[in-house]
Amino acid sequence: MSEPVQPGALAGVRVLDLTQVMAGAYCSMLLADMGADVIKIERPEGGDDTRRMSRGSDVELSPAFNAMNRNKRGLAVDLKDPRGAEVVRRLARGADVLVENFRPGLLDRLGLGQEALRAENPGLVYCSISGFGATGPYAGRGGYDLVAQAMSGLMSMTGEPGRPPAKVGVPICDLNAGVFAAYGVLSAYIHRLRTGEGQFVDTSLLEAGIAYTVWETAMFFSLGDVARPMGSAHRLSAPYEALPTADGWIAIGAANQRNWERLCQALDCQALNRDPRFADNPGRMKHRIELAGELATRLRTRTTAAWLEVLENAGVPSGPLYDIEQVYSDPHVRARDMVVETEHPRMGTVRHIGAPVKLSGTPAAIRRPAPLLGQHSREVLVEAGMSAADIDELLADGVLLTTSAGDHPGAASEVSSPEPTEVSA
Incomplete structure (x- = not known):
């Protein structure tokens, strides 16, 4: 019972x-x-x-x-x-x-x-x-x-x-x-x-x-910036987006300096950490597209699963890109x-x-x-x-x-009735 x-x-x-x-x-x-x-x-x-x-x-x-x-x-x-x-x-x-x-x-x-x-x-x-x-x-x-x-x-x-x-x-x-x-x-x-x-x-x-629109409104109110599409990237931090691997995609959230340095070490690309373009977050945001390209080149050498293990061991926040079926198969x-x-x-x-x-x-x-x-x-x-x-x-x-659980009412015709205010798209 x-x-x-x-x-x-x-x-x-x-x-x-x-x-x-x-x-x-x-x-x-x-x-x-x-x-x-x-x-x-x-x-x-x-x-x-x-x-x-x-x-x-x-x-x-x-x-x-x-x-x-x-x-x-x-x-x-x-x-x-x-x-x-x-x-x-x-x-x-x-x-x-x-x-x-x-x-x-x-x-x-x-x-x-x-x-x-x-x-x-x-x-x-x-x-x-x-x-x-x-x-x-x-x-x-x-x-x-x-x-x-x-x-x-x-x-x-x-x-x-x-x-x-x-x-x-x-x-x-x-x-x-x-x-x-x-x-x-x-x-x-x-x-x-x-x-x-x-x-x-x-x-x-x-x-x-x-x-x-919390981030976007804050940037507009303070700086007058009008937000535009950025795919999966963050408006204020980089790297913070989905990047391609050998067999799919991986979401990486290296949103602060410590995680950025951990990421470079985990990917064995310390040269990026020494690159003046990527030395701090303002630089990484200014050169976000170049940075994403550099990271993608490295990430495409291994599978998503392999990189997830590496990044988890390094303490870098990351996750796989799931479809809805994969979501409900996840043990967590x-x-x-x-x-x-x-x-x-x-x-x-x-x-x-x-x-x-x-x-x-x-x-x-x-x-x-x-x-x-x-x-x-x-x-x-x-x-x-x-x-x-x-x-x-x-x-x-x-x-x-009234309908009991044992009844089988089947289809019902649509009639004039007060209309709802919204319909899910």
Whole structure:
């Protein structure tokens, strides 16, 4: 028998998740991993848009949906029906947190905005994630990770010099917005524990991208330098980039003088250390391209594995360039529990990315896979005090949907519904 899962740090915290796709769903997933009771609220027909991001038409077989919605319970309700909106208001009266990522103003029109819900539950932490935030001239625009990467400056400094614009290989603005939203929620929740007062948490994809331009913004603010693409190289230190070997690539981080000297000794190229061009970091940055060429000539004489052993023994930070398959074959990644399995009623055994933060007393846990569409509708509403007769009426009228783990609903048609603020590129 498996050991019982310990209560997480957020055990007892009730979160309503009115999000779709990535940024908001990632925020609530992080809270769920730490033990919060997260109720995923979806439209009855079609559900979250990520349910259709799969190779088939079955909304229960989407790896994209399962990746963002583990550890959550599922409620399917039509928010456009006044009775459906009232269901959410009822749940919000007893919730600690609500997370949503619709365009600003849309939930206000449905009576589910932060002012309306916090009037009935002053302690509610209401978190909104949008493309551009709740204020400012772009507040009403829809937001997408690609657009945020472009407008935050990230695309202008990603890729190789002279090549077309390139976005970061993952939807970094979506994901970072989710992380910042979770950070904001927890900060507001700690404030509520002290004062009893909830508040409005507002973040955006654009700000999530801008916040990651730490080095580049510092250089612009202090020196007026405008960052341009540099491939894998660092803007302030050299050598600090991926370099070719006899059979692949190796990432070398000789970012200070001591590591630079160790690198020269490990590669048996002390002449580079005596070269005036490379004597200190300003010189190495000025002559970075020549330096990379000199190092590559030496590194191409041996394999990546051979050089990794040499550099590890010399104390020079380095690592191989992995593809995603190699990442999850690495023994250290597995030792850190970064691959976790759950059993899904339709997909069978499903692997998840493990929790990236380890707490010694109240560790995060992957307790369950993503819910089927409406899987916990009846369970959640019974807990909220609704009668069986009222629930049955809403089910009969199509305002609610419930699906048991043994059902096979198959494909669901897409219908008109409030649109999410962002979609992962």
